[in-house]
Amino acid sequence: MKILLPTSTAGSLPKPSWLAQPETLWSPWKLQDKALIEGKRDALRVSLHEQQLSGIDIVSDGEQTRQHFVTTFIEHLNGVDFEQRKTVKIRDRYDASVPTVVGAVSRQKPVFVEDAKFLRQQTKQPIKWALPGPMTMIDTLFDNHYKSREKLAWEFAKILNQEAKELEAAGVDIIQFDEPAFNVFFDEVNDWGIATLERAIEGLKCETAVHICYGYGIKANTDWKKTLGTEWRQYEQAFPKLQKSSIDIISLECHNSHVPLDLLELIRGKKVMVGAIDVATNTIETPEEVADTLRKALKFVDADKLYPSTNCGMAPLPRSVATAKLNALSAGAEIIRKELSNSY
Ligand SMILES: [Zn+2]
Numbered sequence: 001m002k003i004l005l006p007t008s009t010a011g012s013l014p015k016p017s018w019l020a021q022p023e024t025l026w027s028p029w030k031l032q033d034k035a036l037i038e039g040k041r042d043a044l045r046v047s048l049h050e051q052q053l054s055g056i057d058i059v060s061d062g063e064q065t066r067q068h069f070v071t072t073f074i075e076h077l078n079g080v081d082f083e084q085r086k087t088v089k090i091r092d093r094y095d096a097s098v099p100t101v102v103g104a105v106s107r108q109k110p111v112f113v114e115d116a117k118f119l120r121q122q123t124k125q126p127i128k129w130a131l132p133g134p135m136t137m138i139d140t141l142f143d144n145h146y147k148s149r150e151k152l153a154w155e156f157a158k159i160l161n162q163e164a165k166e167l168e169a170a171g172v173d174i175i176q177f178d179e180p181a182f183n184v185f186f187d188e189v190n191d192w193g194i195a196t197l198e199r200a201i202e203g204l205k206c207e208t209a210v211h212i213c214y215g216y217g218i219k220a221n222t223d224w225k226k227t228l229g230t231e232w233r234q235y236e237q238a239f240p241k242l243q244k245s246s247i248d249i250i251s252l253e254c255h256n257s258h259v260p261l262d263l264l265e266l267i268r269g270k271k272v273m274v275g276a277i278d279v280a281t282n283t284i285e286t287p288e289e290v291a292d293t294l295r296k297a298l299k300f301v302d303a304d305k306l307y308p309s310t311n312c313g314m315a316p317l318p319r320s321v322a323t324a325k326l327n328a329l330s331a332g333a334e335i336i337r338k339e340l341s342n343s344y
Contacts, residue, residue, distance in 0.1 A: 004340060005294070005308055005333045006057035010211055010251055010275060011069065011130050011178065012313030013050070013062030014322050019043045025218060025316045026068045040065040041118060048122055054326035055334075058126045058174065058307070063315065065115045069178055070132040070140045071099075073112075077159065079105035079145065086142035091184045094220035101143040101152065107159045113166045120171040129172045131160055133179035133210065134196040135188065150192045157199035168206045175201070176209040176251065183212055186237035194241050201246065209249035209273065212238070213312045214257060217280025225257075232258040239266035249273055253311040255285065255293045264300035272301045275311035276332060277325045282317065284324045290332020295339075303340055308333040 019039050020027040031039040047062030066072035074080055084100040116129050132140075134153040146152040164175050177197060182189050201208045212235065215221035228234075235252065242250060243266060251273035253259060264272060276293040277285055294308055308329055314322040 003057055004303060004337050005306055006126070007308045007329050007333050008056060008058035008128055008273060009051070009060060009062070009314065009326070010213065010273065010279075010310045010312050011060070011063055011176075012315035013047050013060075013064070014315055014317055014319045015064055016043050016046060016319075019064070020067075023316055023318055025216060026071075029067065040115075044115070044119060045122060048119065050323055051326065052123070052125070054323060055330035056326060058128050059119075059123060060128045060130070061115060061119050063130065063313065065112070069130065069313070070137055073132055073163075074099065074137065074141065076108065076111040077105050078108055079103040080141065084144075088142055091139055091181055091215075093184075093224050096140075098141050101141050101145045103145055105152070105155050105159065107162055110166050111163055113163070113170050116167050116170040116172050126173040127171070128174040128176055128209070129167050130176045130178055130211070131163060131167075131200075133177035133181070134160060134200060135181040135185065135193045136179050139181045139185075149188065150196075153192060153196040154199065157196040160200040161202055164200060164204055164208075168204055172206060174207045174209055174249065175204065176211055176249075177201075178211045180211075180213050180215055182210070182238050183214060183234040186234075189238045190241050194238065194245050198246055207248045207271075208246075209251050209271075210242070210247050211251035211273070211312075213251075213253045213275070216312055216316055218316070222280060228258065230258055231260055233260065233263065235259060235263050236266065239263060243267045243270060249307065251275070251307075251309060254297060255289070255311060256281070257311065261296050261300060264297060268300065269305075271305040271307060272297065273307040273309040274301065276308050277310040277314075277329050279310055279312045279314050279317065279325075282321045284321065285328045285332070287328055287331035287335055290328050291335040291339075294332060294336045298336070308336075 043064035
């Protein structure tokens with residue numbers, strides 16, 4: 001990136017009300033068949049346009065073409081039966097009815113590649129595309145075939161690598177893997193979680209990112225956060241190994257969270273997408289608040305490696321709130337750019 005402090009979002013943006021019920025997470029589609037395909041693409045264009053108007057530097061599809069950040073990917077794979085459902089605890093936190101792995105998993109055809117090509121046609125700006133990470137994928141399923149979380153994660157890593165290579169060929173500049181599970185299963189993260197993630201990015205020439213957060217602002221997550229105490233040190237567990245990994249960028253929740261920012265010292269040298277926008281509240285950050293978070297992060301992240309971002313996806317927020325938050329992100333980044341250029 002040539003520009004200093006390039007802004008981006010961590011992931012999803014709200015969908016238009018004609019495509020899916022607003023302010024609802026994992027909202028079902030309102031359209032069907034051909035109209036749905038067209039509707040998703042129109043929504044992608046709108047979402048891109050809104051990011052551009054807000055001055056976002058690294059743009060995305062706003063996840064307009066997917067219903068769920070993990071399930072939509074898994075729906076396209078062989079070996080998973082969506083009719084056979086089991087209730088499991090997601091990230092040790094909340095019960096959810098999930099599909100069952102009934103046989104060897106494989107990718108029948110590209111999942112997001114056509115959508116990524118479509119986004120690529122719409123803009124010359126750098127584009128980022130999000131995929132679920134292997135550990136978060138296995139945590140969203142009941143496995144009745146491999147009967148080993150690690151084995152299934154390695155299989156998913158291979159599949160993700162196929163998809164990632166095609167996304168790269170489609171012109172995606174940054175491929176991001178969402179791994180909120182990294183904040184929960186510390187032993188597994190270090191035993192094989194980061195290794196499977198590195199398998200997923202094997203051979204890629206584009207940049208790669210991992211997004212680790214404390215989740216959307218849904219009740220199960222905010223309740224969980226209340227149990228974490230005043231200092232959230234979860235990142236401390238995975239950071240040393242992530243620092244040594246081949247992942248280029250680490251995307252984190254920083255604003256309004258209780259993450260002690262000095263933990264960022266543990267990943268010194270990596271590029272960091274610093275979450276400076278809280279997605280769990282409708283309150284709009286002021287540009288000065290955003291700048292303040294970035295200023296604090298700059299103590300531990302070199303300026304040329306700091307990417308201002310949102311804490312997580314904004315799909316469940318009202319559109320006007322999400323847009324105002326994007327504007328605040330851009331304005332806050334601009335304050336710090338000016339400060340940095342004055343100090344040189
Ligand atoms: Zn997130």
